[in-house]
Amino acid sequence: MRVAVVGSGFAGSLLARVLAVQGHDVVLLERGTHPRFAIGESSTPLANLTLERLARRYGLDDCYHLAAHGRWVARFPELRRGLKRGFTFYRHHAGRPFALDGIRPERLLVAASPNDHVADNHWLRADVDHHFVRAAAQAGVEYRDRTDVTTDGLKQLRVDFVVDASGPGGFLARQLGIPSALQRMQTKAGLLFSHFDGARLVSDVVPGLPAGPYPDDWAAVHHIIDEGWMYSLRFDHGVTSAGFLLRDEVSDPPEQMWRSLLRRYPTIGALFCDATPLMPIAYRPRIQHRLTRAAGNGWAMLPHAFAFVDPLFSTGIAWSLRAIERLASRFEHGMPTEHDLVRYDALLSAEADQIDWLVAGAYRAMTRFDLFAAQAMIYFAAVSFAEVRQRIGPDENVAWSGFLGVGDPELRGLPHASLRRLRRVRSAADRREFVKWVSKSIARRNVCGLANPAAHNSYPVDLDVLTRRHAVLGMSREALVSALPALRGFS
Numbered sequence: 001m002r003v004a005v006v007g008s009g010f011a012g013s014l015l016a017r018v019l020a021v022q023g024h025d026v027v028l029l030e031r032g033t034h035p036r037f038a039i040g041e042s043s044t045p046l047a048n049l050t051l052e053r054l055a056r057r058y059g060l061d062d063c064y065h066l067a068a069h070g071r072w073v074a075r076f077p078e079l080r081r082g083l084k085r086g087f088t089f090y091r092h093h094a095g096r097p098f099a100l101d102g103i104r105p106e107r108l109l110v111a112a113s114p115n116d117h118v119a120d121n122h123w124l125r126a127d128v129d130h131h132f133v134r135a136a137a138q139a140g141v142e143y144r145d146r147t148d149v150t151t152d153g154l155k156q157l158r159v160d161f162v163v164d165a166s167g168p169g170g171f172l173a174r175q176l177g178i179p180s181a182l183q184r185m186q187t188k189a190g191l192l193f194s195h196f197d198g199a200r201l202v203s204d205v206v207p208g209l210p211a212g213p214y215p216d217d218w219a220a221v222h223h224i225i226d227e228g229w230m231y232s233l234r235f236d237h238g239v240t241s242a243g244f245l246l247r248d249e250v251s252d253p254p255e256q257m258w259r260s261l262l263r264r265y266p267t268i269g270a271l272f273c274d275a276t277p278l279m280p281i282a283y284r285p286r287i288q289h290r291l292t293r294a295a296g297n298g299w300a301m302l303p304h305a306f307a308f309v310d311p312l313f314s315t316g317i318a319w320s321l322r323a324i325e326r327l328a329s330r331f332e333h334g335m336p337t338e339h340d341l342v343r344y345d346a347l348l349s350a351e352a353d354q355i356d357w358l359v360a361g362a363y364r365a366m367t368r369f370d371l372f373a374a375q376a377m378i379y380f381a382a383v384s385f386a387e388v389r390q391r392i393g394p395d396e397n398v399a400w401s402g403f404l405g406v407g408d409p410e411l412r413g414l415p416h417a418s419l420r421r422l423r424r425v426r427s428a429a430d431r432r433e434f435v436k437w438v439s440k441s442i443a444r445r446n447v448c449g450l451a452n453p454a455a456h457n458s459y460p461v462d463l464d465v466l467t468r469r470h471a472v473l474g475m476s477r478e479a480l481v482s483a484l485p486a487l488r489g490f491s
């Protein structure tokens with residue numbers, strides 16, 4: 001088969017390479033050139049599991065090494081990345097330095113790995129995407145950069161199938177006139193961002209921060225504020241990727257908005273007061289996009305071309321890799337059939353909704369940290385259950401299982417139900433009720449002891465807890481204990 005992949009972010013390049021390994025004749029078309037700046041950097045355990053599966057199935061040795069921090073550093077020290085041990089959240093209040101209140105700590109730490117060696121990574125996308133495009137070319141993909149493709153141009157290439165990996169570039173949306181479905185999306189936020197040199201560590205700025213399950217800063221750090229939230233991702237070479245996601249549209253110059261937010265939140269101010277932006281701070285008014293279709297006869301989109309919700313919970317890389325795995329599995333037998341494409345389209349659509357509901361609920365919950373921490377538990381329950389299942393029971397069909405609880409009778413309705421409930425929360429009693437409801441609703445998928453008041457918002461990777469919860473996985477204690485070696489990412 002002759003396949004065109006439009007867009008050479010990591011996702012387009014990786015899929016193009018897999019298709020070439022399968023023996024297809026692949027052309028990869030990029031309108032820009034590499035290396036180039038890109039955003040979307042923080043990986044997760046589910047993303048790494050998919051990378052490992054792709055590595056095994058298609059003989060992609062580099063993907064195996066890039067799936068864990070220790071292996072990455074040992075094998076590809078020249079590809080810049082940052083250690084990510086988990087997800088850190090703080091709630092800041094205007095005009096007050098961040099401080100821990102012992103009774104209701106507005107800090108949430110959820111470990112994703114037990115040590116640095118098996119930990120996740122933030123990907124410095126300029127390096128990683130460049131690596132993937134070079135690897136694609138080495139695998140036999142015909143790579144053409146600085147190419148602005150048109151429908152006529154594609155016809156001349158005489159391809160049997162087109163994959164749109166152009167991200168928000170929206171290549172096929174324009175070529176095929178696919179309508180937007182943005183009105184369907186509940187999440188709405190603008191982005192103020194850059195990369196910075198010289199950002200300080202939370203542990204240096206907040207006195208008396210008690211030790212958590214991992215060092216707070218070596219994580220995807222989320223600072224929740226009245227206006228939305230801020231991400232801060234530290235790379236090992238000292239650069240920090242940071243950005244504010246702001247609910248309301250703003251019209252001041254970006255640099256001025258940045259300074260005013262640093263003044264309003266003194267601890268964030270202390271973290272970034274001496275930091276130098278490595279490129280001008282930029283503002284994008286609304287970063288969400290969503291289309292009405294993700295696949296059709298002879299074409300398919302990767303998730304970032306189809307929809308994007310928000311960086312909260314770092315869903316983008318894992319979702320993209322899952323979609324690559326799905327499409328790759330269909331190309332093993334020639335071309336995806338009409339049935340495959342209908343299924344692919346339906347899954348991406350359900351998954352975009354699921355992410356949107358979860359994130360929109362989290363925005364709604366940001367006013368109160370107890371609500372937010374409870375809402376976050378839905379995400380962590382869904383991904384940790386999927387991760388443990390994938391580690392202990394290899395499943396041929398895992399690629400086609402839904403992302404973030406889609407298709408799971410216990411989880412599929414939860415983000416939507418929770419958004420509806422959050423919209424009705426008014427009083428302290430409503431908040432307590434919501435927290436209880438989440439705890440009950442995730443119980444049958446809660447393999448990690450989440451939503452436990454005794455944990456005080458601090459969740460290490462704990463195999464004892466997992467072992468005690470064997471029934472959640474439908475296993476006896478003995479069966480789970482003997483499966484523990486398969487949880488190698490955990491130990």
Ligand SMILES: Cc1cc2nc3c(=O)[nH]c(=O)nc-3n(C[C@H](O)[C@H](O)[C@H](O)COP(=O)(O)OP(=O)(O)OC[C@H]3O[C@@H](n4cnc5c(N)ncnc54)[C@H](O)[C@@H]3O)c2cc1C
Binds near residue numbers: 030168243305320
């Ligand atoms: C602010 C922000 C933060 C994010 N943070 C995270 C995170 O922490 N973790 C996470 O998992 N995900 C995150 N994401 C999502 C992540 O960015 C995407 O999932 C990821 O970039 C998808 O990669 P991709 O290769 O599909 O697309 P992209 O990275 O968007 O690459 C698309 C490529 O297509 C090219 N292109 C565009 N139009 C054309 C055209 N017409 N012809 C040819 N080439 C074209 C572009 O030049 C580019 O090289 C974030 C996204 C945003 C916006």
